[in-house]
Amino acid sequence: MSQIAERDRSYLFFALPALGLSVCVILVPALLTVVLAFTDWDGVSKPVWLGLENFRDLLNDITFWRAIFNNVKWTIIFLTVPMAIALVVASLLLTRRRSQSVYQSIFLLPYILSPIANASIWSNMIFDQRSGVLGYFSRHLLAVHDPLGHVSTALYTVASVDIWHFWGYLAVVFFAAMRQVPTEQLEAAYLEGAGGWQIFRHITLPNILPTIALMFVMVTIFSFLTFDYVFLMTGGGPAHSTELLSTLAYGFAFRSFEVGKATAVALFMSVFGLMAAYVYVWMSRESLQP
Amino acid sequence: MATLELQNIEKHFDSVQVIQPLDLSIVHGEFVVFVGPSGCGKSTLLRMIAGLESVSSGTISIDGKNVTSLPPVDRNVAMVFQNYALYPHMTVEENIDFGLRMAGMPKAQRREKVIEAARILKLEAYLARKPKALSGGQRQRVAIGRAIVKKPKLFLFDEPLSNLDAELRFQTRLEIAKLHQDLDATMIFVTHDQVEAMTLADRIVVLRDGRIEQVGTPMQIYDDPANVFVAGFIGSPKMNFLDANITAVSADRAWVKIPTLAPGDFECCTLRSRPAVGTEITVGVRSEHIDESSAVLGFPAQISILERLGSVSYAYVETSHGARLSIERRAQRDDQVGNIIHLQLMPERIFAFAKTGERL
Amino acid sequence: MIQTDPRPALLARLLLGLMVLVSLAPLLLVVINAFKSHADIVENPLSLPHALVPTNFKAAWIGGNFSVGVVNSVLLTGTTVLVAVVFGALAAFPLARRRIVIWKLVTLYFLCSVTVPIQLFLFPMYFLYARLGLIGNVFATALIIAAINLPLSIMLLRTYILTIPTELDDAAFIDGASPWQTFRYVILPLMKPGCVTVAVIVSLNTWNEFLITSTFQQGDAGFTMTVGYHAMAGAMSPDLGIMMAGACIVIVPIIAFFLLLQRLFIDGMTAGTAGAVKG
Numbered sequence: 044m045s046q047i048a049e050r051d052r053s054y055l056f057f058a059l060p061a062l063g064l065s066v067c068v069i070l071v072p073a074l075l076t077v078v079l080a081f082t083d084w085d086g087v088s089k090p091v092w093l094g095l096e097n098f099r100d101l102l103n104d105i106t107f108w109r110a111i112f113n114n115v116k117w118t119i120i121f122l123t124v125p126m127a128i129a130l131v132v133a134s135l136l137l138t139r140r141r142s143q144s145v146y147q148s149i150f151l152l153p154y155i156l157s158p159i160a161n162a163s164i165w166s167n168m169i170f171d172q173r174s175g176v177l178g179y180f181s182r183h184l185l186a187v188h189d190p191l192g193h194v195s196t197a198l199y200t201v202a203s204v205d206i207w208h209f210w211g212y213l214a215v216v217f218f219a220a221m222r223q224v225p226t227e228q229l230e231a232a233y234l235e236g237a238g239g240w241q242i243f244r245h246i247t248l249p250n251i252l253p254t255i256a257l258m259f260v261m262v263t264i265f266s267f268l269t270f271d272y273v274f275l276m277t278g279g280g281p282a283h284s285t286e287l288l289s290t291l292a293y294g295f296a297f298r299s300f301e302v303g304k305a306t307a308v309a310l311f312m313s314v315f316g317l318m319a320a321y322v323y324v325w326m327s328r329e330s331l332q333p
Numbered sequence: 334m335a336t337l338e339l340q341n342i343e344k345h346f347d348s349v350q351v352i353q354p355l356d357l358s359i360v361h362g363e364f365v366v367f368v369g370p371s372g373c374g375k376s377t378l379l380r381m382i383a384g385l386e387s388v389s390s391g392t393i394s395i396d397g398k399n400v401t402s403l404p405p406v407d408r409n410v411a412m413v414f415q416n417y418a419l420y421p422h423m424t425v426e427e428n429i430d431f432g433l434r435m436a437g438m439p440k441a442q443r444r445e446k447v448i449e450a451a452r453i454l455k456l457e458a459y460l461a462r463k464p465k466a467l468s469g470g471q472r473q474r475v476a477i478g479r480a481i482v483k484k485p486k487l488f489l490f491d492e493p494l495s496n497l498d499a500e501l502r503f504q505t506r507l508e509i510a511k512l513h514q515d516l517d518a519t520m521i522f523v524t525h526d527q528v529e530a531m532t533l534a535d536r537i538v539v540l541r542d543g544r545i546e547q548v549g550t551p552m553q554i555y556d557d558p559a560n561v562f563v564a565g566f567i568g569s570p571k572m573n574f575l576d577a578n579i580t581a582v583s584a585d586r587a588w589v590k591i592p593t594l595a596p597g598d599f600e601c602c603t604l605r606s607r608p609a610v611g612t613e614i615t616v617g618v619r620s621e622h623i624d625e626s627s628a629v630l631g632f633p634a635q636i637s638i639l640e641r642l643g644s645v646s647y648a649y650v651e652t653s654h655g656a657r658l659s660i661e662r663r664a665q666r667d668d669q670v671g672n673i674i675h676l677q678l679m680p681e682r683i684f685a686f687a688k689t690g691e692r693l
Numbered sequence: 694m695i696q697t698d699p700r701p702a703l704l705a706r707l708l709l710g711l712m713v714l715v716s717l718a719p720l721l722l723v724v725i726n727a728f729k730s731h732a733d734i735v736e737n738p739l740s741l742p743h744a745l746v747p748t749n750f751k752a753a754w755i756g757g758n759f760s761v762g763v764v765n766s767v768l769l770t771g772t773t774v775l776v777a778v779v780f781g782a783l784a785a786f787p788l789a790r791r792r793i794v795i796w797k798l799v800t801l802y803f804l805c806s807v808t809v810p811i812q813l814f815l816f817p818m819y820f821l822y823a824r825l826g827l828i829g830n831v832f833a834t835a836l837i838i839a840a841i842n843l844p845l846s847i848m849l850l851r852t853y854i855l856t857i858p859t860e861l862d863d864a865a866f867i868d869g870a871s872p873w874q875t876f877r878y879v880i881l882p883l884m885k886p887g888c889v890t891v892a893v894i895v896s897l898n899t900w901n902e903f904l905i906t907s908t909f910q911q912g913d914a915g916f917t918m919t920v921g922y923h924a925m926a927g928a929m930s931p932d933l934g935i936m937m938a939g940a941c942i943v944i945v946p947i948i949a950f951f952l953l954l955q956r957l958f959i960d961g962m963t964a965g966t967a968g969a970v971k972g
Contacts, residue, residue, distance in 0.1 A: 054787035076816060160944045309815075309816075
């Protein structure tokens with residue numbers, strides 16, 4: 044018995060570097076952040092204990108509720124549009140045997156590009172009223188208002204760009220999952236007279252359900268953390284119509300130097316994330332077994 | 334070569350008892366086979382002897398030294414795995430030399446020993462190849478080479494032939510038998526195949542559900558099974574079992590009534606004890622011990638299935654009272670399905686087992 | 694293969710073609726406009742350039758400070774990958790092989806840390822680094838990004854090690870190898886493909902990373918390519934041609950890298966999801 048325990052002690056050293064780094068960079072600061080949420084701090088002078096005041100301020104702040112509302116909208120958008128597109132395209136790819144990898148690579152291109160590059164391309168090259176494609180259209184064809192500048196369309200516009208960036212990844216994941224459906228099942232269904240759509244609905248879909256579920260959870264978690272595209276394209280405006288929790292926190296920390304408030308917002312983000320994480324861990328429980 | 338003593342060895346995982354407390358002694362140079370159905374614990378027992386699994390309680394001694402808490406390298410054992418467990422990224426030479434390298438032996442010395450082992454197993458031509466460029470049989474020989482180069486006290490084989498096709502299995506079986514003779518080593522061999530057990534072993538250990546059911550030479554196990562399980566496990570086709578009861582008992586024999594076979598009693602002289610008259614028992618008789626008889630002396634049975642193998646045939650027969658038997662037929666070429674044949678049982682080949690399984 | 698009648702096949706081709714267009718159109722726009730002057734672009738962003746002149750590129754290179762940016766990006770990515778792969782491989786070993794409860798807890802910790810928003814540890818880290826004068830230090834920033842990529846690296850490498858039969862560990866154990874020797878001589882050589890895949894994925898993540906890089910790599914000397922481009926795009930919004938040229942400079946290396954190593958990218962992306970869920 045002790046023989047095995049002793050061996051495990053030496054294995055501990057293997058995990059030490061990774062654990063050490065992770066604890067120092069993530070865990071300890073995270074714990075500090077939790078504490079900071081109850082203080083008023085500008086990043087330089089000494090923090091002042093505020094108790095729950097930050098939270099009260101946030102709950103009374105209409106922008107905060109705006110941000111949560113926007114996050115929820117964002118999550119709903121991402122759980123539907125890119126997932127549906129990815130599922131459809133992935134199933135279409137199954138029929139194109141020879142050109143599958145070419146299609147996959149093309150669809151992945153937007154995903155692998157830096158958010159800065161993507162955001163810049165869309166903001167400046169496409170949406171810009173003066174020099175972009177939309178501006179060109181406005182002058183020569185149909186006057187289109189700036190989608191990023193209008194409160195009613197800004198969020199959906201940014202979401203569209205992020206969808207353009209993201210759906211390829213989902214498509215590749217779903218495609219890989221679909222290819223793992225055992226051919227015997229597909230052939231058996233075919234022999235019993237099932238048509239293309241029926242095979243998809245009754246054989247393929249149930250088989251890839253675990254992957255879809257996992258993507259669901261992943262998308263939920265990451266949609267509450269989403270930052271890059273919103274920050275780069277609108278910064279949270281116009282008039283907070285694209286304000287998300289992440290941009291709100293950033294603004295509090297680096298613009299108004301209310302680090303306490305920023306960390307309080309971050310805590311809210313984590314709560315949502317933790318809930319989704321609970322589901323994620325529960326689903327990955329098989330991977331926890333050795 | 335070495336002696337191995339297992340004293341009161343048992344193993345459990347949480348509340349699941351995998352090996353019941355057992356004792357076993359193995360002497361110098363013996364070839365012992367652990368045999369039993371899947372899940373009987375034979376591999377676990379082997380791995381405990383190797384040092385790959387811990388022992389929940391009890392002691393393991395090799396040559397009188399208590400090795401229970403020692404790692405494999407300090408027990409001086411070597412193991413040949415079912416899937417060979419060759420290091421795929423290393424050449425044959427590096428595979429065989431790995432253990433010596435871990436022990437810190439200098440390179441020149443290692444090379445010498447590796448070449449010697451390679452010569453014994455006729456692997457010199459393959460030393461620079463990687464396992465994926467070898468056939469199944471060659472890989473198995475490299476695995477054996479890796480074992481012999483360490484000159485271990487104990488060789489452990491974990492179902493090494495299961496992954497080979499029938500032809501290769503047969504050849505490798507012979508090679509292992511020869512290796513045992515040449516090296517004069519103590520070997521423990523685990524298999525689920527009773528043919529391998531019977532052909533290779535000096536002694537067989539029959540295991541079931543973590544218990545030793547019987548230990549003995551192949552012929553002892555065959556001629557004198559300790560219980561219904563051992564009797565049914567060893568021997569192919571499986572022994573015929575029928576319900577019966579004891580009608581009379583004398584000093585060295587008993588008479589049993591087997592209702593499904595025929596009216597009248599059958600004599601049984603393999604008893605180890607004196608059971609009471611009327612005891613419900615299970616009677617066992619092997620297909621090769623049921624002989625041709627005359628209509629007067631024997632009982633009738635009808636052939637329902639006939640399997641001809643050339644030198645021998647197996648007839649699956651049914652009696653009019655409901656018994657189903659398998660019979661070995663050697664010279665009866667005019668057997669046909671549907672024929673009625675007459676059979677008799679040899680009294681010295683009928684076994685009586687209590688309903689709980691032990692031999693009476 | 695199951696036959697489908699031609700009409701759906703045509704529809705499939707059309708839809709796929711549409712998606713290809715949607716994916717590539719913006720990128721094409723970047724390329725053609727990188728060679729045009731601002732005035733030309735304003736006049737017609739969709740037209741082809743007159744000549745393939747590199748004037749915009751030269752201006753973009755200087756304006757985006759890319760000579761510094763390239764060095765920093767390479768150093769940042771290289772260091773992050775090194776740390777993420779080495780620390781990850783080491784940690785993945787006991788997580789894949791050992792059974793006692795403590796390892797399940799460690800696995801759980803790493804799984805959960807994936808869900809932690811960067812904002813939750815960003816602020817204290819920033820002010821700590823500021824105190825220590827590490828803002829703009831590429832190696833220090835690399836540690837942070839490596840820490841974020843560790844869970845992914847560990848999970849992927851762990852899955853990879855699980856495909857190596859435990860019999861090899863047993864054989865090594867019987868051969869007298871210590872855990873370190875088993876790792877170094879048996880497991881690590883067999884993990885190489887997994888390590889390469891992880892390196893590729895982490896490289897991509899790091900090169901494209903924005904939030905942490907922009908926060909911690911402030912100051913001109915610390916700019917990576919992406920941060921440099923961002924600064925330039927903000928300052929140079931009047932000239933779209935130069936901006937697009939800058940965008941080209943930023944995205945071309947990634948695209949080239951990707952096209953060369955497509956298989957590895959896709960394997961890495963799908964390994965943690967489709968494969969892992971199957972168990």
